[in-house]
Amino acid sequence: MLSCPDIAPTRLRGHETPEPFGVYLHWPFCRAKCPYCDFNSHVRHGGIDEARFLRAYLAELAHFASLALGRSVSSIFFGGGTPSLMAPSTVAAILDAIAAHWRLENDAEITLEANPTSVEAENFAGYAAAGVNRLSLGVQALDDASLKALGRQHTAAEALAALALAKRNFSRVSFDLIYAREGQAARAWREELSRALDHAADHLSLYQLTIEEGTPFAARHAAGTLRVPNGDAACALYELTQELCEATGLPAYEVSNHARPGSESRHNLLYWRGHDYAGIGPGAHGRITVNSEKRALSTMKAPEAWCEAVEMQGHGLETDEALSAEEAAEEYLLMGLRLAEGIDLTRLAALGGALDENRTGALEADGLVRRDGNRLAATPRGRLVLNRLILDLATGDARARSS
Known part of the structure; x- marks a missing residue:
């Protein structure tokens, strides 16, 4: 269990302004489990005791607030699972608690x-009244056959109607595809994405289907009954x-996320830029700096077990580990x-990292990375082999630190 020191707002060495801080709330329940999903999500056909879970969320929030004193919250994200199964009053109570424990910035991004x-779209106005100002809609596909194959519970017409309703209720709207x-050709994706872009507001999340271990799709893929584009075909779809x-004016600011300049998801940028955040709820992860030491925290995944742990000890933490520099x-x-x-090399150095200049130079000569002042980023070519590129740079970082 962490100590609760009275600390000033966290600053990175060499940086004068306070670091952004976010709060992630994980709601683990879904109406049905999608066959491609390996997230910590659960179906409870008998219903759940939402009032009991709300009490647990409020208790765990209080615990995390004691670990991150003096922080200003710049973003809040309700993820899942399916947070739109929560009553608007539950969302409002959680937001009120966050504002009571920390200073909530005036322009804080609050996503659900x-x-x-x-049924879920009926609650949009209630979420907006509670304080949510950004909605992320899980559309996933714009044709009914694909939605059925993906195990989704809505139709394409419902998706577009919900999107129109979301735009009327929220100042910022994103949706996923x-x-x-399986069987998707480039021409079909061009037509579907073009249609989606006609309806897009300021942000889109576009994910390549990946086969995750332990999912029904993984079993079908292993059996040869699910064939998805890979290799050159997948690269062509990405390009x-x-x-x-x-x-259309929505360039990629992250591998799978596109936005009009200035409309990027501030909460997700917080993760990718390495800032702190509290992770509340079953299976949530967090990063909190205490006395200049960044700690990695995660909570119990099973919802009922997490709830019982919070009732007994005020939190459902399962792991709490200090990260080395x-x-x-x-x-x-x-x-x-x-x-x-890309990354800020000054920030990397402040955290204790040092890239192998010879290896970085070779990757730059190969056209896989580019340097611009104190920033290093993958080029379009490098993004096609990003996992391999990251491994190469991380290995070089380890060599540079040991030399």
């Missing part, structure tokens, strides 16, 4: 993930995605290189 079924689906989004720097490298802006 939602599904586009008509999954591509590289097509970049082309269409850039032409090397681990914190490597984490920043791994996350930051996903961004189009």
Whole structure:
């Protein structure tokens, strides 16, 4: 269990302004489990005791507030699971508690993930009244056959209706699509994405379908009954995605996320830039700096077990580990290189990292990374092999630190 020191707002060495701080709330319940999903989500056909879970969220918030004293909250994110299954009054109570424990910045971004079924869309006005100012809608596909194959509970028509309703209730709206689906050709994706861009507001999340271990899709893929584009076909779909989004004014600011300049998800940028955040709820992860030491925290995944733990001890923490300077720097490298802006080398050095200049120079000569002052970023070519590139740079970072 962490100590609760009276600390000033966290600053990184060499930086004068306070670091951004966010709060992530994980609501683990769904109406149904999608066959591609490996998130910590659970179906409870008998219903849940929402009042009991709310009490647990409020208690765990109080505990995390004692670990991160004096912070100003710049972003809040309700993720899941399906947060749009929560009553608006539950969301309001949680937001009130956050504002009571920390200073909530006037322009704080407050996002809630939602599904586009008509039942959940009925709550949009209630969420907006509670204080949510950004909605992230899980559309996933714009044709009914694909939605059925993905295990979604809505139709394409419902998705577009929910999107229109979201735009009337929230100042900022994003939605997700999954591509590289089974049997999806480039022409079909071009038509679907073009249609999506016609409806887009200021942000889109576009994910290539990945086969996650332990999911029904993984079992089908292993059995040969699920065939998805891979290799050159997947690269072609990715490049097509970049082309269409850039032409429409929503360039990629992260591997899978596109936004009009200035409309990026501030909460997700907080993760990728290596800032602190409290992770509340079953299976949530967090990073909190205490006395200049960054700590990695995670809570119990099973919702009922988490709830019981909070009732007994005030939190459901399962792990609480101090990150070494090397681990914190490597984490920043791994996350930051996903961004189009890349990493701040001054920040990397302040965290304890040091890249192998010879290896970095070779990657730059190969056209895989670019340097601009104190920033290092993957080029479009480098983003096509990003996982390999990150591993190469991380290995070089380890060599540089040991030399």
